[in-house]
Amino acid sequence: MITGKVHKFGDNINTDDIIPATYLVTTDEKELSKHCFETHSPGFNKKAEKGDVIAAGENFGCGSSREHAPRALKGLGISCVIAKSFARIFCRNAINIGLPIIECPDAADGMDEGNTVEIKFEEGMLYNKRTGDRYRFTPYPEFLHRIISAGGLMKYARRKAKNV
Amino acid sequence: MGLTITQKILSAHCGGGEIEPGAFIMAEVDFLLANDITAPLAIKEFEAFGAQKVFDTSRIALVLDHFTPARDIESAQQCKLVRDFARKHNIRYLFQEGKGIEHALLPEEGLTLPGELIIGADSHTCTYGAVGAFSTGVGSTDAAFAMIEGKVWLKVPESIKFIYHGELNPWVSGKDLILYTIGDIGVNGAGYCAMELCGEVIEKLSMDSRFTMANMAIEAGAKNCVIEPDTVTAEYLKEVPAVEGRYGLNCKSDVDAVYKQVIEYDAAEIHPQVALPSSPANVKPASELSSINIDQVVIGSCTNGRIGDLRTAAEILKGNKVHEYVRLIIIPGTEKIYLRALREGLVETFIEAGGIVSPPTCGPCLGGHMGILAKGERVLATTNRNFVGRMGHPESEVYLCNPAVAAASAIKGEITHPEGIQRGSSLAL
Known part of the structure; x- marks a missing residue:
């Protein structure tokens, strides 16, 4: 279960918004997180606290394939991204590095800046503690669940290698 | 029920058989690439995993093209890291500074062929659909996994067919066709889907323009973009070097293939776009x-x-x-x-x-x-x-x-x- 404060974003947040390309000269998550949303929402890296959640609109993470984007969010301590929809490369990157993401249009709409949200992954349930609203989301398909529950693609590969 | 070219290529890379849109597959990769921005992260994951060698030294390209010639010390460090890795592991295709921009370079080197499954840690990897490949952008962890296993997990996409009728107006090129299309369907208009381009305009279109169109499919949210190989493709492929062990495969969509949507445009309506x-x-x-x-x-x-x-x-x-x-x-x-x-x-x-x-x-x-x-x-x-x-x-x-x-x-x-x-x-x- 995750409980976190909501930061609200709009539609079509691209990976240049999340981490401008000029900072892609490091692979360090903490270093990347210092520039997270730097031009889109200056000061976001100071405002965000460990465990916080992002609630966004359509097509979150569109644009480049840079895995630095979900890693910058992870480095900042973001515990989950809820969106109406995700751009596909961002979606697979988040799954591959073990950053929880939830596609749930109603919840993404129903969450406001500063709300506190409780997420129960096993039950597929989101709870807005401010408004009292509850939202159901579809659990991951079995294939993705195996990667996510392992903690990401490389951990999944390691687990598989051990089992063989 | 007929299959699309995208389904056929994916099927051929995961043991054959019919695969339905929405299915998850673990597919064999013919070729993969990463660049000076995405490779360092992939190499970090590769090494953290403790991998000793890559799955195939001749099926990986590392291209130093983004911040090169190195714009600062940090970029130089990233390039050095990629260079050192490539040499340590005998990666055959290390393209150093100035050799070219990955998606212009790899087709020219004969490294992207029809019917192949190509992934790249760069979103514009969808470019190679212009030669009739299934190619798609992935992340650095995907690239690390593929460097070790030679595989990638994929969800089989639905396809949207785009038919371009008529004749091109003066000064109109592939760029205008694709900008017009993105303007029509929106930045997520082909989200998670394959874009299949066809029609008499595409048949007459130069390879350069085809590359431009496939390149920008990602800007409509597409997973891949594909043009069936034809005589224009065949002529183009005669000009590129033959690469040992790489043959390609000519696939076409079945006439009764199932599409999520069919969208038709009249080229007469399309003028130079901005x-x-x-x-x-x-x-x-x-x-x-x-x-x-x-x-x-x-x-x-x-x-x-x-x-x-x-x-x-x-x-x-x-x-x-x-x-x-x-x-x-x-x-x-x-x-x-x-x-x-x-x-x-x-x-x-x-x-x-x-x-x-x-x-x-x-x-x-x-x-x-x-x-x-x-x-x-x-x-x-x-x-x-x-x-x-x-x-x-x-x-x-x-x-x-x-x-x-x-x-x-x-x-x-x-x-x-x-x-x-x-x-x-x-x-x-």
Whole structure:
């Protein structure tokens, strides 16, 4: 279960918004997180606290394939991204590095800046503690669940290698 | 029930059989690539995993093209890390600084063939659909996994068929067709889907324009973009080097293949397009724009840095001068394209017109280097993204267009349709 404060974003947040390309000269998550949303929402890296959640609109993470984007969010301590929809490369990157993401249009709409949200992954349930609203989301398909529950693609590969 | 070309290629890479859209597969990779931005992260994951060797030294390309020639110490460190890894593991295709922009370079080297499954840690990897491959952008962890296992997990996409009827208008190229399409369907209009391009316009379209179209499919959210291999593809493939162990596979969609949607366009309706800030879907015909002054023009990138693009630009620039308020930066996509442009006299034309010719690099396209914008400046570029701050200061603006519009506008100093520019005449402004 995750409980976190909501930061609200709009539609079509691209990976240049999340981490401008000029900072892609490091692979360090903490270093990347210092520039997270730097031009889109200056000061976001100071405002965000460990465990916080992002609630966004359509097509979150569109644009480049840079895995630095979900890693910058992870480095900042973001515990989950809820969106109406995700751009596909961002979606697979988040799954591959073990950053929880939830596609749930109603919840993404129903969450406001500063709300506190409780997420129960096993039950597929989101709870807005401010408004009292509850939202159901579809659990991951079995294939993705195996990667996510392992903690990401490389951990999944390691687990598989051990089992063989 | 019939299958699409995308389904057929994916099926051939995961043991055969019919695969339905929505199914998850673990597919064999024919070729994979990463660059100086995405490879370091992949290498970090590769090493953290404790992997000792790559699955196949001849099926990986590492291309140093984004922040190269190294723009600063950090970029130099990243390039060195990739170089050292490539040498340690005997990676056959290490393309160093100046060899070319990955998506212009790999097809030219014969490394992307019809029917192949190609992944790249770069979103514009969808470019190779132009030769009839299944190719898609992935992340660095995917690249690390593929370097070890030779595999990638994929969800089989639904396909959307785009049929382009009629004849192209003057000065219209693949760039205009794809901008028009993105403008119509939106930046997520093909989300998670395969875009399949066909129709008599596509059949007659040059490979350069086909690459441009497939390249920008990601800007409509597509997973991949594919054009069935035909005689144009076959002619093109005769020109590229044969690579040992790589044969390709000619696939076509079945006539009764199932599509999520079929969208038809009449090319007569499509004129040179410009995408206004800050979305590739925010398109208008160039002829409807007036008094939009520009500070810089960039002709190049994995979208429009091929020889045909440079020839078009040179045709317009020949005998003309770039406007005194405009900086024109021209970036040939690869070393071979650069040499051809040199031998054909195009480079001379560009320099005589007042342009700057850069070595092949992604450079300004992603705000890396070689032409960054100051606050309040405006660029017209043949690149693929015009997001806020994409090419420099957050308060700078990026407009996208084809090479003809870019060249004509560089002369006029404002965004213009190429028809007003006379070859070799000084323009009446």
